[in-house]
Amino acid sequence: MKFAVTSRGDEKSDGLMQKIKNYLLEFNLVYDIDNPDMVITVGGDGTLLYAFHHYxxxxxxxAFVGVHTGHLGFYADWKPEEVERLVIHIAKTPFKIVEYPLVEVIVRHNDTTKSERYLALNECSVKSVVGALVMDVEIKGEMFETFRGDGLCISTPSGSTAYNKALGGAILHPSISSIQMAEMASINNRIYRTVGSPLVLPQHHTCLLKPQSEGDYHITIDHLSIIEKDVKSIQCRVAEEKIKFARFRPFPFWNRVRDSFIK
Structure with a gap:
C-alpha cells in the first residue's frame, strides 16, 4: 500500500509525522506523496481539511485518517500515544471505509460560459464584498425566497458542527446525504422576509443563489477564501464524490459531539 503523511507544521506534529513515516517504511509500505492509497494527517481537523483539498x-x-496533537477533532480521532497502535493497524489490519458527503459549489459568471467548481468538506459561505447580500434563492428550480442579510452558509452534515452550528443550524449525522443552508443575520421586517430557519436539502435537491445586482462576492470553501466577480449564480448541491475515512475502530459521531460541546 502507498501512503503519505502530512503535518500541521509545529514541532510536535512534525516529530510524529516522521515517526509514523519511519514505522510504516519498516513495514515495507511505500511512501508516495503524489498518489497515496492512504493519507495520515497529524495536527487537527484543519490539517485534514488541507489534505482533503490537496488530494x-x-x-x-x-482514504484519510487523522492524528490530533491538540483537542479531539471531528475528523482526527487518534491520539499521539496511540501512534504505534495505529501504524500496526495500517500495516496489518484490514480497515473499514466510512464515506462522508461533500457539497459541490459551481460559480457561473455573466460574461463567460466558463464556471468554477469547488468541493467543500465542511461548508461554503457567501457574502457580499460591499453592503448586504441580496440573493434570490431557488430550490429544485423553483423560486423560494429573496435573502437579504450578512450572508449564507451551506454546510455538509460533518460540517454542521462548525460554522453552521454557530449560526444556529442543526447538527446532522454524516450518514444523511444532504446539505444545510443557514442564514447570517437576515433582514426581516414588513418589507423583507426570509424563512428565518436553516433548511436541510436532500441529495437530489439543488440550491441556486442568484444575485439581484452586479457586484463582487466573497466565497469561502472550507479554509479557502475567494473573491468572485460578475457572478451570475452560485449552485450548491450534494456532490457525487465523497471523502473516504479509514476506520480501524468505532468512532461514534454522537460521542464526538458530546465530547466536543458538552463533556
Whole structure:
C-alpha cells in the first residue's frame, strides 16, 4: 500500500509525522506523496481539511485518517500515544471505509460560459464584498425566497458542527446525504422576509443563489477564501464524490459531539 503523511507544521506534529513515516517504511509500505492509497494527517481537523483539498482530485482512490496533537477533532480521532497502535493497524489490519458527503459549489459568471467548481468538506459561505447580500434563492428550480442579510452558509452534515452550528443550524449525522443552508443575520421586517430557519436539502435537491445586482462576492470553501466577480449564480448541491475515512475502530459521531460541546 502507498501512503503519505502530512503535518500541521509545529514541532510536535512534525516529530510524529516522521515517526509514523519511519514505522510504516519498516513495514515495507511505500511512501508516495503524489498518489497515496492512504493519507495520515497529524495536527487537527484543519490539517485534514488541507489534505482533503490537496488530494481532492483522487478522492475515489484515497482514504484519510487523522492524528490530533491538540483537542479531539471531528475528523482526527487518534491520539499521539496511540501512534504505534495505529501504524500496526495500517500495516496489518484490514480497515473499514466510512464515506462522508461533500457539497459541490459551481460559480457561473455573466460574461463567460466558463464556471468554477469547488468541493467543500465542511461548508461554503457567501457574502457580499460591499453592503448586504441580496440573493434570490431557488430550490429544485423553483423560486423560494429573496435573502437579504450578512450572508449564507451551506454546510455538509460533518460540517454542521462548525460554522453552521454557530449560526444556529442543526447538527446532522454524516450518514444523511444532504446539505444545510443557514442564514447570517437576515433582514426581516414588513418589507423583507426570509424563512428565518436553516433548511436541510436532500441529495437530489439543488440550491441556486442568484444575485439581484452586479457586484463582487466573497466565497469561502472550507479554509479557502475567494473573491468572485460578475457572478451570475452560485449552485450548491450534494456532490457525487465523497471523502473516504479509514476506520480501524468505532468512532461514534454522537460521542464526538458530546465530547466536543458538552463533556
Amino acid at each position: 481532492a482530485h483522487r478522492l475515489s482512490d484515497t
